[in-house]
Amino acid sequence: MASRNQNRPPHSPSHKKAVAEEIPLDKRRRIGAERMDRLGTTGRGRTPFASINKGPETNTANDVGGADGSECSTVDFTEEAVEALLNKKTKKGNPYDSKKKMDEMADYIKELKRCVKWFVKEKEKLQSAFESAEKKCTDTEIEMKNKIEEFSETISELRKANSSLEERIAKEESCKMEAIECHRKEKEARSAAQKVRDTLSTELEKVQQEKLLLERKANSNEDLYKRSQEYNMSLQHYNSRLQSDLESTNESHKRLEMEKATIVENLSNVRGHNKALQDQLASIKASMEEATKQKDVLVQELNCLREELKQIRDDRDRQLGQVKALTDEVAYYKEITGNSCAQLDNLTIKINALEETCSSQREQINTLQQQLAAEKEKLKMADLSVSETRTSFEEQNRLIHELQDRLADKEFQVIEGEKLRKKLHNTILELKGNIRVFCRVRPMLPEDGVGTDMVVSYPTSTEALGRGIDLLQSGQKYPFTFDKVFNHEASQEDVFIEISQLVQSALDGYKVCIFAYGQTGSGKTYTMMGRPDAPDLKGLIPRSLEQIFQTSQALKDQGWTFQMQASILEIYNETIRDLLASNRSHGMDQTRTENGVPGKQQYTIKHDANGNTLVSDLTIVDVCSVNEISSLLRQAAQCRSVGRTQMNEQSSRSHFVFTLRICGVNENTEQQVQGVLNLIDLAGSERLSRSGATGDRLKETQAINKSLSSLSDVIFALAKKEEHVPFRNSKLTYLLQPCLGGDSKTLMFVNVSPDSSSAGESLCSLRFAARVNACEIGIPRRQTTSAKSLDSSRLSYG
Numbered sequence: 001m002a003s004r005n006q007n008r009p010p011h012s013p014s015h016k017k018a019v020a021e022e023i024p025l026d027k028r029r030r031i032g033a034e035r036m037d038r039l040g041t042t043g044r045g046r047t048p049f050a051s052i053n054k055g056p057e058t059n060t061a062n063d064v065g066g067a068d069g070s071e072c073s074t075v076d077f078t079e080e081a082v083e084a085l086l087n088k089k090t091k092k093g094n095p096y097d098s099k100k101k102m103d104e105m106a107d108y109i110k111e112l113k114r115c116v117k118w119f120v121k122e123k124e125k126l127q128s129a130f131e132s133a134e135k136k137c138t139d140t141e142i143e144m145k146n147k148i149e150e151f152s153e154t155i156s157e158l159r160k161a162n163s164s165l166e167e168r169i170a171k172e173e174s175c176k177m178e179a180i181e182c183h184r185k186e187k188e189a190r191s192a193a194q195k196v197r198d199t200l201s202t203e204l205e206k207v208q209q210e211k212l213l214l215e216r217k218a219n220s221n222e223d224l225y226k227r228s229q230e231y232n233m234s235l236q237h238y239n240s241r242l243q244s245d246l247e248s249t250n251e252s253h254k255r256l257e258m259e260k261a262t263i264v265e266n267l268s269n270v271r272g273h274n275k276a277l278q279d280q281l282a283s284i285k286a287s288m289e290e291a292t293k294q295k296d297v298l299v300q301e302l303n304c305l306r307e308e309l310k311q312i313r314d315d316r317d318r319q320l321g322q323v324k325a326l327t328d329e330v331a332y333y334k335e336i337t338g339n340s341c342a343q344l345d346n347l348t349i350k351i352n353a354l355e356e357t358c359s360s361q362r363e364q365i366n367t368l369q370q371q372l373a374a375e376k377e378k379l380k381m382a383d384l385s386v387s388e389t390r391t392s393f394e395e396q397n398r399l400i401h402e403l404q405d406r407l408a409d410k411e412f413q414v415i416e417g418e419k420l421r422k423k424l425h426n427t428i429l430e431l432k433g434n435i436r437v438f439c440r441v442r443p444m445l446p447e448d449g450v451g452t453d454m455v456v457s458y459p460t461s462t463e464a465l466g467r468g469i470d471l472l473q474s475g476q477k478y479p480f481t482f483d484k485v486f487n488h489e490a491s492q493e494d495v496f497i498e499i500s501q502l503v504q505s506a507l508d509g510y511k512v513c514i515f516a517y518g519q520t521g522s523g524k525t526y527t528m529m530g531r532p533d534a535p536d537l538k539g540l541i542p543r544s545l546e547q548i549f550q551t552s553q554a555l556k557d558q559g560w561t562f563q564m565q566a567s568i569l570e571i572y573n574e575t576i577r578d579l580l581a582s583n584r585s586h587g588m589d590q591t592r593t594e595n596g597v598p599g600k601q602q603y604t605i606k607h608d609a610n611g612n613t614l615v616s617d618l619t620i621v622d623v624c625s626v627n628e629i630s631s632l633l634r635q636a637a638q639c640r641s642v643g644r645t646q647m648n649e650q651s652s653r654s655h656f657v658f659t660l661r662i663c664g665v666n667e668n669t670e671q672q673v674q675g676v677l678n679l680i681d682l683a684g685s686e687r688l689s690r691s692g693a694t695g696d697r698l699k700e701t702q703a704i705n706k707s708l709s710s711l712s713d714v715i716f717a718l719a720k721k722e723e724h725v726p727f728r729n730s731k732l733t734y735l736l737q738p739c740l741g742g743d744s745k746t747l748m749f750v751n752v753s754p755d756s757s758s759a760g761e762s763l764c765s766l767r768f769a770a771r772v773n774a775c776e777i778g779i780p781r782r783q784t785t786s787a788k789s790l791d792s793s794r795l796s797y798g
């Protein structure tokens with residue numbers, strides 16, 4: 001017990017406190033003591049025959065009912081108490097002291113009921129706490145998800161804006177870099193142009209200076225030329241004078257010569273004179289020589305001057321050429337300067353434009369930098385809010401984790417509670433009896449005839465209220481007691497409420513068989529199938545399946561997943577027919593014989609080691625919803641009715657077996673369950689003595705009676721926990737064998753017609769059911785019936 005407690009999840013202090021506050025210590029001790037007292041005195045549990053042993057004096061049902069409502073609201077249970085209650089052993093005593101046993105059982109049942117009520121309340125509390133926690137958790141989760149989505153959207157938007165801004169900035173940066181590069185190039189070009197301009201200016205200045213020099217030189221040359229011309233003129237004048245002088249000298253010479261002659265003539269005369277004249281001549285000669293010399297010098301000088309003039313002329317020509325070249329050069333430079341000026345102007349315009357672009361880009365860069373700063377600020381703010389959100393998210397996450405932990409705790413508690421519920425549920429069902437019989441009486445129908453007497457009545461004594469039925473036949477009253485009797489006013493829902501616990505057992509992993517047994521027209525099909533067209537009149541099969549699917553859906557929250565497989569068959573004249581077979585033609589299962597002639601499908605029943613029934617070639621359909629099952633039921637009904645018409649049979653002469661295999665796995669607890677739910681509309685019972693049947697009809701009736709008798713034998717033997725169970729040669733009992741006995745749950749409805757014309761059949765059915773129920777068979781109700789005496793009182797249909 002200590003180790004069990006260690007495995008339990010820790011209760012929250014508040015919970016513990018609440019529990020402690022709810023139950024005063026001394027009261028809990030008192031309850032414990034009371035329970036221990038009971039444990040000491042009560043037996044282990046109710047045997048299926050407990051109702052037989054119940055004496056007339058015991059009126060415990062009333063006591064239990066009375067005590068329930070008042071006590072359970074104040075009494076609380078601990079797990080140990082429940083465990084003790086479940087493991088309560090029967091005190092060995094006089095085995096035939098049934099009254100004492102009944103008392104003990106009544107106490108025990110009372111205790112169990114209180115326990116179940118307490119458990120149901122606890123479960124509801126836990127469920128509501130769990131639901132509210134779950135709701136809170138889901139709300140918080142949704143809120144958080146929304147917030148996260150919002151934030152992630154904002155972040156992504158900001159990121160997008162940031163990235164677009166970064167892109168823009170990068171673009172602007174590259175533009176700026178390009179502009180700067182351009183500006184730099186322009187600057188370089190400008191400085192180069194400036195340099196060129198400067199050099200050109202200096203060159204121009206130089207050229208202009210040179211030009212001035214050259215002009216001056218040209219002027220001076222022109223002056224020189226003019227002076228040379230003048231000199232030349234003067235030289236020419238001098239030359240002509242010299243020529244004229246020479247001519248005059250020559251004339252004077254000639255005259256002199258003549259004078260000489262005259263002189264010579266006069267020489268003699270004038271020898272003296274001659275001498276003088278000779279002297280004069282020598283002097284003239286000398287002067288002439290001197291003049292010649294002068295003339296030579298002058299000629300030389302003239303030549304020189306001529307040379308010089310020529311040189312000057314050449315110089316002048318060269319200078320003129322130079323001047324021309326320089327003028328050309330000046331013109332060229334002027335042109336270049338003009339071009340350079342135009343270029344310079346263009347460049348200046350460009351530079352101005354670039355400077356404007358630069359300044360506008362600078363402005364843009366400034367605004368972008370401002371924007372960037374603003375965006376960075378925004379980003380910072382967003383980062384701040386993100387970090388805030390992250391902290392709040394972490395806080396929320398922590399809260400979610402806390403809630404999840406609490407949820408897990410609650411889930412664990414719910415799972416534990418569910419386990420306890422299963423155990424208690426099963427214990428209750430076991431206490432009620434693993435084999436139970438309910439009786440249902442249908443109302444009088446117009447077909448029964450007007451004024452027909454009702455042969456059924458219901459005892460009102462406390463002991464038999466709701467459980468007893470009296471049948472009047474041939475003036476004699478036959479009383480029967482069953483686990484429950486539904487009178488003719490009971491609705492389909494009333495009936496289902498009673499069996500819904502059994503359906504739950506199928507989901508809990510038990511094998512459950514629910515039969516409807518009774519004579520033809522007593523309401524078996526109505527009970528099992530109901531009227532499919534009217535939702536209020538749905539029978540046990542559709543209601544059970546709805547509950548199965550609803551509960552399996554609800555259990556999903558606890559980690560359960562279920563797989564369901566359905567099969568529907570009927571057994572007619574000991575022959576199995578698959579009502580879901582796709583190859584059924586006109587209601588008959590078809591196979592092909594070797595020569596191609598259609599033959600009857602033979603189905604064989606086998607049981608595997610796991611206690612599962614296998615019918616060879618039977619159609620098994622995976623089902624996930626009630627709608628799927630409804631369509632399968634419609635298909636089966638269609639096959640059945642077509643088959644009947646073909647074979648000229650009545651549906652009442654075959655056993656209709658609906659089987660649902662349930663396989664559940666719990667991913668949280670790794671539990672596995674395998675349940676089977678068999679819902680069976682048995683063939684209508686008929687007494688051979690009454691049927692007057694012959695031939696095939698006799699064979700049919702014998703087959704039905706044999707299988708029903710075999711079924712009752714088996715159930716009876718199982719109820720008595722006999723070692724040898726007589727599975728007689730009946731397909732129905734052999735088919736259901738794994739679902740009968742052990743901890744399987746079996747419920748038989750005995751359907752009864754209330755009209756007097758069916759009284760004989762009704763009596764027969766009630767006796768048959770009573771045998772199954774191990775209740776009184778024609779024995780007064782207040783007498784105790786031992787199992788042995790029941791065993792010997794077999795029904796004979798033959």
Ligand SMILES: Nc1ncnc2c1ncn2[C@@H]1O[C@H](COP(=O)(O)OP(=O)(O)OP(=O)(O)O)[C@@H](O)[C@H]1O
Nearest residue numbers: 442443519520521522523524525526527651652684
């Ligand atoms: N509890 C009831 N309330 C109203 N009508 C009922 C009730 N039980 C049976 N009936 C009606 O009685 C008639 C016969 O019922 P049903 O067909 O279910 O009998 P059965 O036992 O299945 O007969 P069979 O063995 O011939 O198939 C039907 O018309 C059905 O609607």
